[in-house]
Amino acid sequence: MALKKQEQRPVAEKGEHIIARHLIEDDSIKEEKNLVIDGVDVSGRWNTFILSRVDSEFDRSFFREIKDTVVGSRINRCWQCGMCTASCTVTPLYRRFNPRAFIYMMQLGNLKELKKYIDVAWRCVGCYKCSQRCPKQVNPAEMMEALGLLIKKYFPEEVQSKLKVDEDVKKIYDDMILGHGRLDLAKLHTSAMQKTGRTKELLGKIERDAIFKMAKDGRAFSILRLGKPHNWNSSKEAMGNYLKNLNTIESSEA
Amino acid sequence: MAENILVVGGGPAGLNAAVMLSELGVNVTLVERDSFIGGNPKKFKYKFLFPDMQPADNVIGELIKKTESGGNIKVYYSSEVSDFKENGKKFDATIKSAGGSETKTFDSVIVATGFEHFDPARDAKYSYQLFDDVIDIKDLERMMGENNFVRPSNGQPPKNVAFILCVGSRDRHIGNQYCSRVCCTISVKQAIELKEHFPDCEVYIFYMDIRTYGFFEDLYWQAMEEHDVQIVKGRIAEITSGPNNTVVCKGEDTLLRGPFEIPFDMVVLASGMEGGPQSPEISSKLGIELDEHGFLKPENITLSPFKSNKAGIFLAGACTGPKAISDSITEGAAAAMNAYTYAVKNR
Numbered sequence: 071m072a073l074k075k076q077e078q079r080p081v082a083e084k085g086e087h088i089i090a091r092h093l094i095e096d097d098s099i100k101e102e103k104n105l106v107i108d109g110v111d112v113s114g115r116w117n118t119f120i121l122s123r124v125d126s127e128f129d130r131s132f133f134r135e136i137k138d139t140v141v142g143s144r145i146n147r148c149w150q151c152g153m154c155t156a157s158c159t160v161t162p163l164y165r166r167f168n169p170r171a172f173i174y175m176m177q178l179g180n181l182k183e184l185k186k187y188i189d190v191a192w193r194c195v196g197c198y199k200c201s202q203r204c205p206k207q208v209n210p211a212e213m214m215e216a217l218g219l220l221i222k223k224y225f226p227e228e229v230q231s232k233l234k235v236d237e238d239v240k241k242i243y244d245d246m247i248l249g250h251g252r253l254d255l256a257k258l259h260t261s262a263m264q265k266t267g268r269t270k271e272l273l274g275k276i277e278r279d280a281i282f283k284m285a286k287d288g289r290a291f292s293i294l295r296l297g298k299p300h301n302w303n304s305s306k307e308a309m310g311n312y313l314k315n316l317n318t319i320e321s322s323e324a
Numbered sequence: 325m326a327e328n329i330l331v332v333g334g335g336p337a338g339l340n341a342a343v344m345l346s347e348l349g350v351n352v353t354l355v356e357r358d359s360f361i362g363g364n365p366k367k368f369k370y371k372f373l374f375p376d377m378q379p380a381d382n383v384i385g386e387l388i389k390k391t392e393s394g395g396n397i398k399v400y401y402s403s404e405v406s407d408f409k410e411n412g413k414k415f416d417a418t419i420k421s422a423g424g425s426e427t428k429t430f431d432s433v434i435v436a437t438g439f440e441h442f443d444p445a446r447d448a449k450y451s452y453q454l455f456d457d458v459i460d461i462k463d464l465e466r467m468m469g470e471n472n473f474v475r476p477s478n479g480q481p482p483k484n485v486a487f488i489l490c491v492g493s494r495d496r497h498i499g500n501q502y503c504s505r506v507c508c509t510i511s512v513k514q515a516i517e518l519k520e521h522f523p524d525c526e527v528y529i530f531y532m533d534i535r536t537y538g539f540f541e542d543l544y545w546q547a548m549e550e551h552d553v554q555i556v557k558g559r560i561a562e563i564t565s566g567p568n569n570t571v572v573c574k575g576e577d578t579l580l581r582g583p584f585e586i587p588f589d590m591v592v593l594a595s596g597m598e599g600g601p602q603s604p605e606i607s608s609k610l611g612i613e614l615d616e617h618g619f620l621k622p623e624n625i626t627l628s629p630f631k632s633n634k635a636g637i638f639l640a641g642a643c644t645g646p647k648a649i650s651d652s653i654t655e656g657a658a659a660a661m662n663a664y665t666y667a668v669k670n671r
């Protein structure tokens with residue numbers, strides 16, 4: 071009789087009966103759909119448990135790990151002023167991509183928080199605008215590399231499942247690799263700026279200065295002189311095929 | 325026979341040193357680079373001073389009056405120390421002015437050459453000098469002194485104004501790692517003055533830290549609690565031109581986590597203090613030490629902040645680092661006392 075009643079009960083969403091449910095993250099609600107303790111049926115809302123929302127530790131081991139890497143060695147300098155995020159090429163496109171906030175999470179070893187950003191954490195285009203402005207010379211652009219490495223190490227499964235490629239960005243990458251045989255950071259930067267409608271800034275003083283500087287110290291020309299990689303045509307074909315296969319796999323998964 | 329003491333620089337620190345020495349009966353020679361005395365407060369026409377908003381004339385005007393009326397002070401305007409030599413325990417200095425050159429022997433020397441305002445044009449991201457409506461605190465101080473609070477671009481009252489703190493200070497790129505100490509307080513003071521003048525104008529302060537140390541904190545509270553000045557936590561990374569003749573501040577609201585681009589009628593940059601070209605010049609001319617921040621270096625920063633590393637040469641005011649007028653005046657008095665003691669001992 072009791073069993074029958076249970077079967078008829080409509081299946082509730084996890085934590086559905088909690089007032090102001092939207093304030094609590096999914097991960098923080100523990101609830102067993104079917105649970106019987108000592109013969110008493112406590113399924114669903116009868117066993118709901120909300121984990122404490124108060125952080126109880128700062129994990130400095132994590133900070134030290136980052137500090138020992140070449141790219142992350144200046145993590146101890148960051149004082150959270152926000153100039154990097156304010157100057158970032160990517161943030162206006164993905165508001166959740168926030169170099170300053172990521173650096174803070176890394177400083178405090180807050181992996182729980184970082185985990186929420188796995189889908190956007192790798193989106194830095196390497197334009198170095200942040201590093202150019204950072205008043206403490208933290209080199210936030212390279213901190214983003216440290217972040218990528220870290221996420222790959224600590225959340226390998228999530229990286230597999232959550233990293234969704236942005237089609238526009240992917241096209242820019244693909245075209246660049248097939249067209250030039252290498253990534254061209256300047257072009258990546260320009261494309262990202264165009265995509266966010268910031269073409270005017272490309273003609274601004276800071277960008278112009280950077281271009282003059284690169285032309286003057288020869289970096290701009292050495293990039294042009296590099297040309298395409300050795301034996302490019304066959305590589306290009308192989309890569310083209312690889313990308314085509316990848317696309318088919320991805321679209322069949324979607 | 326009365327002592328002869330040389331004071332270089334006629335700002336608040338130098339003037340107070342000169343006045344105190346003259347009251348002791350010392351023959352004071354005051355060398356001032358500009359054609360007037362009173363230092364930066366006079367040059368930029370400061371009108372009301374923090375912390376108590378008293379008229380600057382009460383302080384600067386008073387010091388100038390005492391200097392000019394004190395019979396023992398000889399002021400050389402538009403002049404410089406062109407040559408300087410030690411002479412036993414005394415010093416031979418040549419003073420060059422429009423009236424020619426004069427060499428005199430001094431028992432001791434006080435250096436009070438002060439500071440220069442950081443030139444915000446050196447930091448391209450703030451677009452200073454590119455847009456008329458981007459000014460800095462010394463410009464606004466001068467504008468207020470001339471009773472001219474309006475937007476430089478069109479002469480209209482501003483509807484909203486942004487203050488940006490730490491311009492040219494606390495920034496490795498610019499090369500100034502130190503805090504300029506007074507720019508936070510000047511900014512809240514000017515925010516109050518703006519609100520008093522234009523009650524409908526919205527005033528925002530973009531900050532990383534607000535350092536209105538000691539009792540200066542009162543002004544900060546007053547700005548928020550009596551004048552509705554809004555503070556926003558985040559440093560500004562760029563200033564561009566916006567619609568309807570505005571300037572856009574691009575920054576991050578670090579508390580809310582997210583970028584913003586907000587148009588303002590006027591932006592005021594809280595540019596800091598620097599040792600200026602005069603600090604290294606006087607350092608090499610007098611053979612006294614310069615510190616790593618570009619200011620003159622005291623012998624012991626805690627025990628004797630008013631002494632240079634050379635016996636008989638004393639320091640006072642902003643030439644040893646950013647400070648407020650009251651500190652500069654105190655140091656002027658301390659240096660005067662020490663310079664007098666040295667002179668009397670070596671009579």
Ligand SMILES: Cc1cc2nc3c(=O)[nH]c(=O)nc-3n(C[C@H](O)[C@H](O)[C@H](O)COP(=O)(O)OP(=O)(O)OC[C@H]3O[C@@H](n4cnc5c(N)ncnc54)[C@H](O)[C@@H]3O)c2cc1C
Nearest residue numbers: 333335336337357363364373374438439602641642648649
């Ligand atoms: C915008 C702004 C507003 C401020 N408002 C306030 C305020 O409200 N209240 C407050 O307490 N403080 C204020 N301050 C701080 C105040 O300006 C300084 O504390 C004060 O001016 C320092 O006095 P000083 O005599 O050491 O130097 P200065 O005022 O810089 O005077 C130095 C003098 O020396 C002269 N000089 C320099 N080199 C030579 C040389 N080689 N030979 C001869 N003469 C030379 C200069 O021409 C100048 O006259 C403000 C500062 C700024 C930037």
Ligand code: SF4
Nearest residue numbers: 158194195197198200
């Ligand atoms: S280098 Fe990366 S993090 Fe830095 S501004 Fe460019 S996109 Fe943003």
Ligand code: SF4
Nearest residue numbers: 148150151152154204
């Ligand atoms: S600009 Fe530099 S100091 Fe400021 S938040 Fe970014 S990394 Fe940290």
Ligand code: SF4
Nearest residue numbers: 490493503504507508
């Ligand atoms: S006093 Fe304020 S604005 Fe000036 S440098 Fe220090 S913190 Fe920045």
